[in-house]
Amino acid sequence: MHSALRIASRQATTLRRASVFGLQAARAGSTWANVPQGPPVCITEAFKADSFEKKINLGVGAYRDDKGKPYVLPSVRTAEEKVVNAKLNKEYAGITGSISGTGALRIAAAFLQRFYPGDKTIYIPNPSWANHKAVFSDAGLKVQQYRYYDKNTIGLDFEGLIVDIKAAPKGSIFLFHACAHNPTGVDPSQEQWKEISEAVKAQGHFSFFDMAYQGFASGDTDKDAFALRYFVEQGHEVCLAQSFAKNMGLYGERVGAFSILGSSAEEKKRLDSQIKILVRPMYSNPPIHGARVASEILNTPALYQQWLGEVKEMADRIITMRSLLKSNLEKLGSRHDWSHITSQIGMFAYTGLDAESMKKLAKEHSVYATMDGRISVAGITSDNVGRLAEAIYKVKG
Numbered sequence: 238m239h240s241a242l243r244i245a246s247r248q249a250t251t252l253r254r255a256s257v258f259g260l261q262a263a264r265a266g267s268t269w270a271n272v273p274q275g276p277p278v279c280i281t282e283a284f285k286a287d288s289f290e291k292k293i294n295l296g297v298g299a300y301r302d303d304k305g306k307p308y309v310l311p312s313v314r315t316a317e318e319k320v321v322n323a324k325l326n327k328e329y330a331g332i333t334g335s336i337s338g339t340g341a342l343r344i345a346a347a348f349l350q351r352f353y354p355g356d357k358t359i360y361i362p363n364p365s366w367a368n369h370k371a372v373f374s375d376a377g378l379k380v381q382q383y384r385y386y387d388k389n390t391i392g393l394d395f396e397g398l399i400v401d402i403k404a405a406p407k408g409s410i411f412l413f414h415a416c417a418h419n420p421t422g423v424d425p426s427q428e429q430w431k432e433i434s435e436a437v438k439a440q441g442h443f444s445f446f447d448m449a450y451q452g453f454a455s456g457d458t459d460k461d462a463f464a465l466r467y468f469v470e471q472g473h474e475v476c477l478a479q480s481f482a483k484n485m486g487l488y489g490e491r492v493g494a495f496s497i498l499g500s501s502a503e504e505k506k507r508l509d510s511q512i513k514i515l516v517r518p519m520y521s522n523p524p525i526h527g528a529r530v531a532s533e534i535l536n537t538p539a540l541y542q543q544w545l546g547e548v549k550e551m552a553d554r555i556i557t558m559r560s561l562l563k564s565n566l567e568k569l570g571s572r573h574d575w576s577h578i579t580s581q582i583g584m585f586a587y588t589g590l591d592a593e594s595m596k597k598l599a600k601e602h603s604v605y606a607t608m609d610g611r612i613s614v615a616g617i618t619s620d621n622v623g624r625l626a627e628a629i630y631k632v633k634g
Contacts, residue, residue: 284605292603293621293628295612298419299488300551300584303618308551310486312544316533325529332513334494334523338449338480339368341495345445345476346376347515348497355408359445360401362386362412364609366419366447369412383411386421391577391589393423395432402436410443415477416461417450417583420611424454424582430464434471444473449480454582456552458484458545474498481531483584484548490527555584558617565626572634584615594632602628 284294302308335341350357359378361369362385370380383405384397402411413433418424425433437444446465452458468475476497482488495512499505534540556579563578578586590598590610598604604625606612617625 283599287603287605289603291621291624293605293616293625295604295606295614295616295625297613297616298584299613300483300486300615301618303554303620305616305618305621308486310544310547312534312540312547313485313487313530315543316530316537316540319533320526320529327525329522330525330528332516332522333509334528335478336520336523337482337491337493338447338478339372339493340491340520340523341478341480341493342369342372342447343376343519344495344512344515345478345497346373346378347519348512349410349445349476350377351515352511353410353443355410355443356406358406359410359412360405362398362414362418364420365412365414366449369447378410381405385418386423386587388589391423391587392580393425393429395425395429398425399432399436402433402442403440405440405442407441408443409440410445411437412445412447413464415446415448415451415465416463417454417585419449419583420585420607420609421587422581422583422585422614423587425464427463427467430467433464434468434473437468438471438473444468444475446475446477448477450483450583451479452484452545452548453552453555453584456549456556458548469498481527484551485531485534485544487527487531490530491524492527492531555614558614558622559586561619561622562614562617562626565623566630569626569630571630584613586612586614588612588629590629590633597632598628602631604628 284292284296300308335344346359349359357378358381359373360381360383361373363382364386365382373380383401384394386392387394387397405411414424416424446468448462448465451461454461465475465477476495479494479496481492482490485492497508497512499508534544559579559581563575566573566575566578573589577589581587588610592608592610595606595608595610598606602624
């Protein structure tokens with residue numbers, strides 16, 4: 238019996254080795270053997286690997302409450318309960334409807350690539366959201382940059398922006414962040430937006446607005462929509478990629494909208510027909526649950542007013558964290574001017590720290606953010622703002 242068991246054991250071991258060898262051989266000759274490992278898309282892995290209890294993640298692009306936790310808006314909870322209790326079916330929605338802000342950008346890019354009569358080049362700010370270039374390039378558009386951020390003043394390079402708008406070939410496509418510019422937190426003033434509008438109109442450019450953070454800049458959704466609404470009032474042709482991920486906290490529900498302005502009801506019908514043709518082979522139909530929640534909020538007066546108040550509360554918390562970070566740095570005796578921390582707006586701030594400083598923050602102080610010095614202010618809390626200021630002070634002085 239024991240001899241038989243030993244023989245069976247040896248046979249099983251031989252089979253396992255053969256199986257492993259066969260698997261390795263199959264992998265070596267795999268169709269995908271030459272696909273290279275891509276770079277990490279975020280800093281989450283490094284943050285997770287850090288065992289320090291008081292580590293700080295300032296790289297996440299999502300709102301967090303003052304305990305550093307994901308936040309579900311009370312208005313969203315109420316709207317979601319109403320949607321569930323309505324016992325609606327799960328049939329397809331109409332083809333029209335986009336999968337959040339990125340989906341809206343992708344639809345817009347495909348539409349412009351196929352139908353825009355001018356040069357298929359889109360100008361984006363320098364810097365811009367990291368995914369903008371990839372989305373537009375993958376859709377077949379050429380991507381150029383216009384001056385936006387002045388690292389010397391840690392503010393807007395308004396003069397360079399205007400010069401670049403005027404220098405671009407007539408009829409170019411220009412992408413503008415409607416509010417709460419990502420990643421810099423630097424927005425034009427209303428008077429500057431008016432000058433931008435004049436320059437764009439003089440060159441016959443097409444304006445493309447990305448509005449991912451409506452309400453997060455000032456706490457007022459109407460005020461944050463100023464640039465887009467002003468351009469429309471001035472007779473510009475515009476399109477809009479809009480997301481409800483941030484201002485409704487519907488990140489995983491993928492709720493957004495792509496809108497394009499037509500000159501007539503007949504033109505609207507033609508535009509709509511072509512957008513449906515683009516969407517059909519791309520993802521066919523948008524998800525419905527998050528859209529129903531957003532619709533419930535926007536179309537129920539009491540819920541809408543509640544939501545506006547919640548958006549202001551989130552924006553106010555971010556503003557408070559900016560103020561606390563600045564005051565803590567000043568109390569530590571920092572010799573640097575940190576006024577840009579509070580003059581910038583929205584979820585993100587450009588600290589002015591270089592890549593070497595950001596590496597030191599991560600390695601020596603367990604503070605994680607992107608190498609360009611951008612931090613997510615939503616990741617700052619009442620509990621960690623003091624330690625964050627001390628870490629920046631030790632690195633920057």
